[in-house]
Structure formats: structure tokens, C-alpha cells
Amino acid sequence: MGVLEEIVESNRLPVLFIGAGFSKRYLYRYPSWMELLELSFAKFEPDVFQLQKHIDGCKRKGMSEFEINAYLGTVIEDGFNQAFFDRKISINVGNKKNPSWVKRRISPYKMFLADFFRRQKLNRSPELSEELDKLKKLKSKIAAVITTNYDSFLENQVFTNDYNVFVRQHELFSPDSYGIAEIYKIHGSVTDAESIVITEQDYKNFKESRKLIIAKMLTLFSESPIIFMGYSFRDENIKEIIEDFLSCLSDEQLSNIRKHFIFISYKKDEQNLVEIERTITTKNNIEIPFVEIQTDNYGLVYDQLARITPGISPLRVRETRRLVKTIVDQKMTSAEAQSIIVGIDDLSKVDLTSKPLAIAIGYKDNILNKYGYGLLEDNQIFEDIIFDNKKFDCEAMCSERYKNIAITRLLPVFKYVKNQHIIEDSKLDNYVKTHDSLDKIVSRKIAETFKNFPEYDSYEQLYRNMINAENCRKTAMSILKNMDNLTIDELREACKYLFEKYPNEFATETNAKRCILCLDIRENYLKK
Incomplete structure (x- = not known):
């Protein structure tokens, strides 16, 4: 039995951990990290040798690929911002001559990135369109999504209107987060330019607060398997997150990790799902087995996950948790409760601001037919x-x-x-x-x-x-x-x-x- 079939058999909704390779698959001419740095650099310095000079210097210092890219992000932000304030380049966001966001001290480079990724368009190839349709049908089969992508592909194209989006790391445990039917954009988003993680200092700050992400993963992992998509094993940032996460698991959890920790990786022209047994070493020097699935046919992955049959959709679970939490909170301050009837499809529409509530939850048709x-x-x-x-x-x-x-x-x-x-x-x-x-x-x-x-x-x-x-x-x-x-x-x-x-x-x-x-x-x- 394949590892995806085991997930289906357990009927546990998976958490998706989504990287840039995922958006690169479905968005037209979506850049890799280096391609993004190159096109950003070219905005203020057309001589490509100048960028190569920085790269060559980093390599001579023995810096890793991740360290080089983070360093280039810092160099480019400095050069881009200087060129912007010297009015050598402009950004088509707000008033062109005197944009209001400048007064809010938002980095011009990050505003450029937010605008660039906001404009990304879907790849309209028939094969990918058919695959994307299958992905969209998984909305009721996915518990939550963690992503390092800035773009809005997931919230605008896949989980449209159903999943709440959290951008800043401190929001992971905000009172408005209920741990299901939610998207956590841990490297920032086009909707909040300041949140974008691109420079050395950004990654340093991210690393210092990474424990919040690990804690969230542990919370989600208690109920769901985690499936990584769109990442490379060479990605140091994600590798460190995984190592930290695995180091926090109990021996019992580690013994079952193979069934609940899966990598889906891209392999050109591979039309089947090829499972490969791999290991990763934790910071405690413990080797942990997991399964990598190599494929160029993500539709087969979605077909498997579509077989999961939850009793109630993640969206309804989240709204039910929200209402129950509110009722509990109100119980602390009032002995009286106002009874109402709410359809299961309309949980998010209930006014919780006036009176304490006692709520009956049911299917919309039954409620409407009766009342x-x-x-x-x-x-x-x-x-x-x-x-x-x-x-x-x-x-x-x-x-x-x-x-x-x-x-x-x-x-x-x-x-x-x-x-x-x-x-x-x-x-x-x-x-x-x-x-x-x-x-x-x-x-x-x-x-x-x-x-x-x-x-x-x-x-x-x-x-x-x-x-x-x-x-x-x-x-x-x-x-x-x-x-x-x-x-x-x-x-x-x-x-x-x-x-x-x-x-x-x-x-x-x-x-x-x-x-x-x-x-x-x-x-x-x-x-x-």
C-alpha cells in the first residue's frame, strides 16, 4: 500500500506545506529565487556583470546557495531603494510622484515585489488547467496550508473565500486562528509588503521566531499528516524547519513518522508516483525515515487525496470552533444566553457582538425548511x-x-x-x-x-x-x-x-x- 493510500485509509485531513515550485508549476513564467533576484537587480543596474561580481565574491567566501541568495537580497534592496529615492526608477503603485506608502516607511523593493507577485497570471496550458481543477476540489479535504510563497495563488485560485489567511508569524496563535481551514504565509504576502522575507536581516528575524512555526506544526501534526510540495531537499531554510520540528517529536510520534511526513517532488516527464525511501537526521543525530514521491503528474496525487471523505468540511469545523469558543467566553461574563438557529453553511455570518448565544447547528436545508x-x-x-x-x-x-x-x-x-x-x-x-x-x-x-x-x-x-x-x-x-x-x-x-x-x-x-x-x-x- 502506497503512503498516500495509507493517508486515505486513515481518513485524516492532511496539512500542505507549499513552496515556490508549486506556484512555478501553475503560474506563468513564475521565477525561481535566483531569477527573481536577477530581474530585481536589472531594474536599477543593467550590467549583469555587477551581479555576478557579488555572486563570485560570495562563492569565494564559501557561502552556501541559501546564504548567497539572502545576501543578494540585502544588496538588491539597498541598490533598488537608493535608485527609487533618487527617482531613477519608479513603481506603479499609488501616486507615481509621491506615493503614500513611502510615508509609511515601506521598503520600495518590497513594494515592488508585492506588486510583481500580485500580477502573476495562471499558466493556461490544458494539462495544467485540468490538474488545477482537481486541486480546487480538494478544498474540503485539506486541514490547513503553510506556505513560504508571497503570491496569492492559493487563497485566490484554490481555497477561494473558504480559508482564512494569516501573514505575520505572531498571527499563528492569534485568537482568530482555530487551526483548521487556514493558510499561514510564513514568509510574507503580496497583501502586506512589509511582511516579505527576502534579506539577510529578514531571514535572521524569521529564524529567531521560527519556534512559533514549529509549535504550530506540532499542533497541526497531532491531527494531520504533513505533505511538502514545491520544495527542494537543498533548501536550507526549510531543511532547518524540518529538523527543528522532528527534534520536538516524541519517540512514539517518530516511530510513525513515515506515514505522516511526505515529500512530493517534481521529476520531469514522470507520469507515475514513484516512492523513494529517504532519511533525514535530526539535531539529536537521530535518522528519521520518510517517503519522497517523485512525479510530473500531480493530478494522480490529487486523485488519491480526493478519496478522503471527511464527515464535515474544514471550513465548517473552523466556524464551529469559533462559535463554541465565543459561547465559552460569553459564559464567563453572563448567565443568560440568547438562542438562535444557524445553518451549517452560515456559521461565519452569525453576529456575536450583542447577546450571549446558545446555538443549534444543522444543515441549511433542514433549518430553512423548518424556519x-x-x-x-x-x-x-x-x-x-x-x-x-x-x-x-x-x-x-x-x-x-x-x-x-x-x-x-x-x-x-x-x-x-x-x-x-x-x-x-x-x-x-x-x-x-x-x-x-x-x-x-x-x-x-x-x-x-x-x-x-x-x-x-x-x-x-x-x-x-x-x-x-x-x-x-x-x-x-x-x-x-x-x-x-x-x-x-x-x-x-x-x-x-x-x-x-x-x-x-x-x-x-x-x-x-x-x-x-x-x-x-x-x-x-x-x-x-
Whole structure:
């Protein structure tokens, strides 16, 4: 029996430890570490001999590959920042002449890296697209993800909207972390340029606080096997993490390590899963066996992991833990509890800020059938329009949720009414008639409020404006101004950005709601 089959048989959700090789596989022209350093250096010094001079000097000192790359990161940051402040180079983030992020003392080089990796695109080859589709279906089979990658591939393409993302190391044990359905970006992220680990000092700071990562791995390992993907055995940084981790395991845990500690490594053109027995030596000089799987067919790996059948998805486990923790915390301060009913698909939507709660958890259909669609909040409906993930009963939505809808409300309805018989002159019928065109949703008077917003030729240009917008309102107004230039898919992406960037505002900000209403009418009414 192969080691992946043993994981499937145990039915334990694995933790993925993801490296740069993983993103290099699925993103177009994704650079290696050295390639990244070379293209960064070329931004301010076109003479490649100058970079080679630094590399040659490091090699003469007997520095390892990891030490050389970290040193080059320091040299490049110094040279890049100096060239930026001397206005010899610029970064297309914020105001080009006087960007606000400079005043926040963010390193220009790290801002450049954040912008560079934010722009990474998917590799559209048919083979990889099919493989990626299999990977996306593993969302309910993966306990958590640890990654050293800066890019947002995992959170934006694979675990979209389901897994919480933690960037700084101190966040690993924050009160908002529940140890499941989470992504830990231990080398920083494009969403926080200051967090990026690239220089010698960055790696020194990382090493000093590495015990937090080891502690998190130990916590996760108690429930899950760990699968490494996208790393080389020559990676000193990861090798040290592994050695520290293994040195903390008990003899009993070490005796079973082979089944719970797996490397998936790339081997060009290998279409099978080739298992190789390897050993690694801990800092206590104990040799530990583990399995390396060599392949160029990651789809087979995903096929195996897809056979895991959890009783409840990691997302629901995390939200249940969150609610239980809140109830326990509230019990300490109040003897009274307010009972509510919450569907298992809507655990994250519960308002925990007002009264102490006693919560019944169940499947959405059972809850809704018993208590009615009148319980649905506006933000759940907006989410369903954007992601098509709620599977609401259209007839029930029309007869219960929308039966008394006021003309002045801003709620999307066309997804639910398009195949239903609506009673003439009912409140819902009148609502549909007064919202059945884009001009009625965004009137001339409303359009006047954002007439000074710029128009863009592409969604990419609009997106760059959105990420620099001051708030939810201005982001939404920029989208509305460029509505005619967006395809339905691009409008959906813009609405997704609003939903994810402003989770506490999008359902109450009128222009954000108009964006979602426009998506609904274009997709479900005008398109028809």
C-alpha cells in the first residue's frame, strides 16, 4: 500500500506545506529565487556583470546557495531603494510622484515585489488547467496550508473565500486562528509588503521566531499528516524547519513518522508516483525515515487525496470552533444566553457582538425548511449572487423572502424570479418592474456622483485603481463608472473583490450593493 493510500485509509485531513515550485508549476513564467533576484537587480543596474561580481565574491567566501541568495537580497534592496529615492526608477503603485506608502516607511523593493507577485497570471496550458481543477476540489479535504510563497495563488485560485489567511508569524496563535481551514504565509504576502522575507536581516528575524512555526506544526501534526510540495531537499531554510520540528517529536510520534511526513517532488516527464525511501537526521543525530514521491503528474496525487471523505468540511469545523469558543467566553461574563438557529453553511455570518448565544447547528436545508427563508440576511443573498454557492430554493425566495420587498430596497432578485410565476401587481412584481434595467439601478443622478472618476480600457487597469482606493464606497463607484467596459465575468471579479476586501461594509454600502445588482441583472435578465 502506497503512503498516500495509507493517508486515505486513515481518513485524516492532511496539512500542505507549499513552496515556490508549486506556484512555478501553475503560474506563468513564475521565477525561481535566483531569477527573481536577477530581474530585481536589472531594474536599477543593467550590467549583469555587477551581479555576478557579488555572486563570485560570495562563492569565494564559501557561502552556501541559501546564504548567497539572502545576501543578494540585502544588496538588491539597498541598490533598488537608493535608485527609487533618487527617482531613477519608479513603481506603479499609488501616486507615481509621491506615493503614500513611502510615508509609511515601506521598503520600495518590497513594494515592488508585492506588486510583481500580485500580477502573476495562471499558466493556461490544458494539462495544467485540468490538474488545477482537481486541486480546487480538494478544498474540503485539506486541514490547513503553510506556505513560504508571497503570491496569492492559493487563497485566490484554490481555497477561494473558504480559508482564512494569516501573514505575520505572531498571527499563528492569534485568537482568530482555530487551526483548521487556514493558510499561514510564513514568509510574507503580496497583501502586506512589509511582511516579505527576502534579506539577510529578514531571514535572521524569521529564524529567531521560527519556534512559533514549529509549535504550530506540532499542533497541526497531532491531527494531520504533513505533505511538502514545491520544495527542494537543498533548501536550507526549510531543511532547518524540518529538523527543528522532528527534534520536538516524541519517540512514539517518530516511530510513525513515515506515514505522516511526505515529500512530493517534481521529476520531469514522470507520469507515475514513484516512492523513494529517504532519511533525514535530526539535531539529536537521530535518522528519521520518510517517503519522497517523485512525479510530473500531480493530478494522480490529487486523485488519491480526493478519496478522503471527511464527515464535515474544514471550513465548517473552523466556524464551529469559533462559535463554541465565543459561547465559552460569553459564559464567563453572563448567565443568560440568547438562542438562535444557524445553518451549517452560515456559521461565519452569525453576529456575536450583542447577546450571549446558545446555538443549534444543522444543515441549511433542514433549518430553512423548518424556519423559513425569511431568516436570510441580505449579505447571504449578495454572496449567492457573486459566488453561486448557497443553492437557495427560488420559489421559496420569491414566496417568503421577497413577498414584502420594498421598492426602495437594493436587493438582487433576478436570479430567483427568472423562472418563477410572479403575481401581477404584487410587491415583488412592482419591485422587478422598477429595477429591470441598468439605468434604473444606476440613474443619471447617481452617475453624476462619480462623473470625475476615470474610465479604463481594461479590467487590469481598473483593478490597480481598486486596490489603491480609499474605501468601499470609492471602490464601488469606480466599478460603476466602468460598468460598460466590463464583461460579466470581470464584473463578477470586481464584486468578489468588494466582498473579500470589505466584508463588513459591502452589504450596507449603497454603491457596492448597486454593483451586485448590476451583476444580477446582466447575468440573469439582460443576458436572457
